[in-house]
Amino acid sequence: MRIWLDGTLRDADDAKVSVLDHGLTVGDGVFETVKAQDGTLFALTRHLERLTRSARGLGLPDPDLDEVRRACAAVLEADPVPLGRLRITYTGGLSPLGSDRGDAGPTLVVAVGETTRRPDTTAVITVPWVRNERSAVTGLKTTSYAENVVALDRANRAGASEALFANTVGQLCEGTGSNVFVVLDGEIHTPPVASGCLAGITRALAVEWTGAKETDLPFDVLERAEEVFLTSTLRDVQAVHRVDGRVLTGTPGPVTAKAMRVFDERAASDIDP
Numbered sequence: 001m002r003i004w005l006d007g008t009l010r011d012a013d014d015a016k017v018s019v020l021d022h023g024l025t026v027g028d029g030v031f032e033t034v035k036a037q038d039g040t041l042f043a044l045t046r047h048l049e050r051l052t053r054s055a056r057g058l059g060l061p062d063p064d065l066d067e068v069r070r071a072c073a074a075v076l077e078a079d080p081v082p083l084g085r086l087r088i089t090y091t092g093g094l095s096p097l098g099s100d101r102g103d104a105g106p107t108l109v110v111a112v113g114e115t116t117r118r119p120d121t122t123a124v125i126t127v128p129w130v131r132n133e134r135s136a137v138t139g140l141k142t143t144s145y146a147e148n149v150v151a152l153d154r155a156n157r158a159g160a161s162e163a164l165f166a167n168t169v170g171q172l173c174e175g176t177g178s179n180v181f182v183v184l185d186g187e188i189h190t191p192p193v194a195s196g197c198l199a200g201i202t203r204a205l206a207v208e209w210t211g212a213k214e215t216d217l218p219f220d221v222l223e224r225a226e227e228v229f230l231t232s233t234l235r236d237v238q239a240v241h242r243v244d245g246r247v248l249t250g251t252p253g254p255v256t257a258k259a260m261r262v263f264d265e266r267a268a269s270d271i272d273p
Helices: 044-058 065-078 146-157 201-210 219-223 254-269
Strands: 002-005 008-011 029-037 083-091 107-114 121-131 162-167 172-175 179-184 187-190 227-232 236-243
Touching: 002 065, 008 065, 029 044, 044 065, 044 083, 044 201, 065 083, 065 107, 121 146, 121 172, 121 227, 146 162, 172 179, 172 219, 179 201, 179 219, 179 254, 187 201, 201 227, 201 236, 201 254, 227 254, 236 254
Parallel strands: 121 162, 121 236
Antiparallel strands: 002 008, 002 107, 029 083, 083 107, 162 172, 179 187, 179 227, 227 236
16 A cells, blocks of 8 residues: 655655654544545545545645545545545644644645445444534544544444434434435435535535435434435445334335435536536
8 A cells, every 4th residue: 555645645654743743642533535536536626625624624724636636536546446545634733642732734645545335225223422513523424533443433333324313402313424315206306515514525516316305303313214215435325224123114115225226327427516
């Protein structure tokens, strides 16, 4: 694996970040995961726009998007993969211990690793912890991911691939790394960004391409929804066949199956929508 670190392509063993990097010491950083397929990146422009929004939300300088694009191209050329997860990480850089930032400037890391296509259906669980829709970092894709690690570990131990959160007022919010959609009376609904969920790139495209409605939904909607599906960069549109102990038969259902087909067709016709 070859990794871009602060302007240079390096071997993985030589790609070292200081133990005093603010991204490590206090999680002061943002990131994007981009789908790489046969040497091309899907929806890269949208991902870079969100990277900038997240950086601004943390008070970091705007990333040099020309450099980020060069870095993406370099790691893809060095490690061509049929299907890959490209990760862009941008942190507060070398800083003193504590929450104050140093003046060395941000750290930029870009790497790609091979992955496999997800199954068409998956199982999810709900968790008792909540998303804070009023948090200072709500809507930002930050490297402070420990909450998601804990919830995803619980899901994995329950035989599921994702954990779903409510927000502080009991509304359906999101997964650890995905957005959630439900089908009610044949119509597709997903929580609005105001619920505290991340404004997912795949979520936005799915809303645009399927006509899904952004709706405040109670958390217990998962107990009665006709169909449930997830969206994310590497899931695209993925049907849910089990929520906790509830099995959804005939998965993917007709509405989800159509959404999967529409997404695949539209994505194939435009690599940077």
